[in-house]
Amino acid sequence: MEYFFELLFSGLTRGSIYALIALGYTMVYGIIGLINFAHGEMYMIGAFTALIVSSVLTIYGLPLPAILVLTALAAAVWAGAYGFTVERLAYRPLRNAPRLAPLISAIGMSIFLQNYVLLAQTPDFVPFPTLIPEFAFLEPYGGIVGSSDLVILAVSTLVMAALTLLIKYTRIGKAMRATAQDQKMALLVGINVDRIISLTFVVGSALAAIGGLLIASHIGQINFAIGFLAGIKAFTAAVLGGIGSIPGAVLGSFVLGLTEAFATGYVSSDYEDVFAFSLLVLILIFRPAGLLGKAAVEKV
């Protein structure tokens, strides 16, 4: 039973990280219909920014919780700036181009950013400091749930709740939904659609960066290529839940995380990715629009 709970927590932790990344995919897809293949790189850049900022702050001797919060802010802002720039440079000029063009541009951005970090930083794995303090009260349950599991769950729940409130109740959030539903009409009521799209990229990238920081601290090492697999997995989660749907992305992420955790725990860890992608194939066969997605209706 203890093993079951250990796997459960490991699955939830994975799921919440996937969710932080998957939200960016789904929001961007919802608003401009683009699969942003450079999104995984925002997670990687977030992790690198976090490494640099946290190292500097450690030198100044700040307490651990303060370092964690400041680092998360810095990573979110910096990755947000990257997201903004990528959209401006690589996607906006192709807004009215055939759909394949921005997709190729996105893949190009992904390759460019990976290699940029490889050259500017290092091709090797670098150790990442533990930014999450050990909680004494968790010691008796050490085998089941670690401090970082708990913090990852708490932070991602908080961030997702904040995002939900933003999208549901604020003026900007409503404008984001309006733009996703009918871009032309959004323009006609005076919404600056370009600005809303930029904002979507900034928010999505910031969330991915927070995910990157949390997982880097959990695993303890990063390199320039970590965005690729994380990005593909989160993308899988977004498709699983129904791309374009925000609750779908969260649900898909937890389904994926739990599936991976239980499958590796009870079957074999060699097949971790096989389980993830088999699940995707199954869902796409039986529910092509994803768990919460709407069946696509061609507009005429």
Place this chain on the structure above:
Amino acid sequence: MLELRAIDAAYGHIQALRQVSLRVDRGEIVTLIGANGAGKTTTLMAISGLVPPCRGEILFEGRPVGGLPPEALVRLGICQVPEGRHVFPDLTVAENLDMGAFLRRDRRQVAADREHLYNLFPVLKQRRHQPGGTLSGGEQQMLAISRALMTRPRLLLLDEPSMGLAPLMTRHLFEIIIKINKEQQRTILLVEQNANLALQVADRGYVLENGRIVMHDTAAALRRNPDIQKAYLGI
């Protein structure tokens, strides 16, 4: 209030408007009639800034506004209800109205305007928590017009408001359009397939054919014109 001077507009290589000139004075209802594909919708899209004219001038209250982004035009007081209504389907009725007030900061006045519209269209108040996409066609048209009125337009552009509506609903809608014009003093440029109806409510009318204005006159004179009667009024 609004003046188009020899506007050309094109989609890629397909020219949709040639030398279109028209004028709308304060307080008027002016209608633009013509067959499918004559360029009526394109004219409104050019005014709203979605299809910027490639030649010619658009003046609003005497200042050139051609080429301004749609956002700036809404701010100046030009708002369009496009063909097919385009209610945001997954936003509630209340949220749809909020989007009409997107650029406004005067919260108290916004709330008052919303109440006023709820009085004008009680069915919208009843359904204010329902997604816009679940409303009937007529209700969606009321919502689309209300959302446009939330921007406090000085010039309201209406594109085919009667499309897809039952005759009774259409008549009700046109009564409301007259009310908006007379009571709220809003100037209206009306594009309408149903020329008969449009010429009954309008002060003046323009006839568009193949992207050109071929005739303009008072609505009463157009209604009596034998060519118009034959081509557009089915008499």
